[in-house]
Structure formats: C-alpha cells, structure tokens
Amino acid sequence: MSEHEKFAQWDAAYVLGALEPADRRLFEEHLENCERCQGAVSELSALPGLLSRAHDPEEVTALVPQPPADLFEKTARRAVSARRRRGTRLVLLAAAAVAVILGIGLPFLLRPAAPGPVLALQQVAEQSLSADVGFESVAWGTRLNIDCDYPAGYEFGDANGPWSYALLVTDTKGSTMQVATWKAVPGKKITLQAATSLPVDQIAEVTVKTLAGLTVLQSPMDKNLLDQ
Ligand SMILES: [Zn+2]
Incomplete structure (x- = not known):
C-alpha cells in the first residue's frame, strides 16, 4: 500500500x-x-x-x-x-x-472561532459591504475564514441578480491569485472559507473585487497581527 x-x-x-x-x-x-x-x-x-x-x-x-x-x-x-x-x-x-x-x-456542531489573526478589510469603493478575513495556518498553507456583512437596505445587485465577488491574495513577491468567489446575500452576514498554499507570512495584501472588476475592499497584511 x-x-x-x-x-x-x-x-x-x-x-x-x-x-x-x-x-x-x-x-x-x-x-x-x-x-x-x-x-x-x-x-x-x-x-x-x-x-x-x-x-x-x-x-x-x-x-x-x-x-x-x-x-x-x-x-x-x-x-x-x-x-x-x-x-x-x-x-x-x-x-x-x-x-x-x-x-x-x-x-452541538458549533465550533469555536477559528484561531489566527483577523484583518478587517478597508473600503475602497462606495459599497456598504464590509468583510473580515481570518488567517489560519495549516500544514498545507493558509485557510482563510471570510465574514461578509451585507447590511439590509442596500441592493448589492442589479436586474441580473446579486453581484458576485472574488477574494484575491497577493504574495510578498507581487503575484496575485483568486482564492474564492461568491454571490451577495443582501441583508445577511455570511461566512465562507478559502484556501491558499501560501504560508500566512507570505501574504502581503488581500482584496475583494466584484467579478465585473471593481475593487471594493483592500488591505495590506498587518504585520503586527502576525506577531501576536
Ligand atoms: Zn495523499
């Protein structure tokens, strides 16, 4: 075997x-x-x-x-x-x-909050979406736990339906890769997970874009978080 x-x-x-x-x-x-x-x-x-x-x-x-x-x-x-x-x-x-x-x-299946640093992404575009990304170091790289808040009273979509979003991570060498896509759920807080083979200390920046290409949220990795 x-x-x-x-x-x-x-x-x-x-x-x-x-x-x-x-x-x-x-x-x-x-x-x-x-x-x-x-x-x-x-x-x-x-x-x-x-x-x-x-x-x-x-x-x-x-x-x-x-x-x-x-x-x-x-x-x-x-x-x-x-x-x-x-x-x-x-x-x-x-x-x-x-x-x-x-x-x-x-x-009984409720799990405690995932371990590791959490980064609150900064708003770039005029959208009411907010998101936190948690970074959990695992043997195969980094698991990203994403909490997205779509407050009630906003559209987050158009005649074609809810907008779709992508999470991108940029490494310390400047390469960017897409690690997740999802649809807006207006009025809800949603949690999703993504994965990258990058170790957490090689993640330099995290970005949320609409699939139409508009950058909505973006933050550099907070090095202070990694030292905690
Ligand atoms: Zn195997």
Whole structure:
C-alpha cells in the first residue's frame, strides 16, 4: 500500500475535525508532500464554515441557494467507507453535515472561532459591504475564514441578480491569485472559507473585487497581527 493509499480516505475526517490528535498529526505530515490530498482538503474545506452556521438554518439556506450536493454526498460516502478504520463517530459527523445542509439545526456542531489573526478589510469603493478575513495556518498553507456583512437596505445587485465577488491574495513577491468567489446575500452576514498554499507570512495584501472588476475592499497584511 502506497503512503497516499493509506491516507486517501482521511480527508473528510480531517476537514470535519474528526481525527484523533495523533491521526491528525500523521495526516498533516502526509499532506505536506501529497498534492492529491491537498486538493481534496481544499475542495472539502468549505464545509466547516457552513457547519458553523448551524445555529441559523435559514442563513445556511441563504448562503447555499443551490447546495453542491455532490460534495456532501462525497463527504458522506468517504466517511462511510472509512468507517471500518475510524469508527462510527465519523459516520455520524458526515450525516450531521448533510442534515445541516437540509436545514436541520445541530448546535452541538458549533465550533469555536477559528484561531489566527483577523484583518478587517478597508473600503475602497462606495459599497456598504464590509468583510473580515481570518488567517489560519495549516500544514498545507493558509485557510482563510471570510465574514461578509451585507447590511439590509442596500441592493448589492442589479436586474441580473446579486453581484458576485472574488477574494484575491497577493504574495510578498507581487503575484496575485483568486482564492474564492461568491454571490451577495443582501441583508445577511455570511461566512465562507478559502484556501491558499501560501504560508500566512507570505501574504502581503488581500482584496475583494466584484467579478465585473471593481475593487471594493483592500488591505495590506498587518504585520503586527502576525506577531501576536
Ligand atoms: Zn495523499
């Protein structure tokens, strides 16, 4: 059995926080050198952000107008196939993830705020959107936890529907990459997650643009935050 085959089923459990600490360390060591697992974890890492909204099923529905059903089915399927190895706890967690998406509140899944520095992005354009980005260092790079506030009473869209936005990170060498896109949900606070292979100390700037190209929010990384 190759090293990857040994760990291939662990990605969903890792993202859901269901691995025991010793297993988690083993998986993170493997992740550092396995692009396939890094890709799987990036793909699945939107899930805990959704789960953290479990106290407000209406908000989950607003956030996911068309749930990416295959993602959650895949999570559940992988978890089930890993059952022999990982025990029933994981199956329950995967089932809970699906239940949350169906709008069933599961407060026991509430997670504490993600660790790491949080940057409040500065407004550049005349839009009432505000956003905070949290940076969480992980073995494969940096997980970005984005809180967006679309206050009631503003449109955030036009005749074609809600505007779409993109989050971009610029590294210390000046390269910019897009790490997330989403649609406005007027009158709501939404939480989403993005991922980059950049270590947090190589992120120089964070930008939110509309997909039409208007820069809305932008902040340089606050180096003081990294030292805390
Ligand atoms: Zn792997």
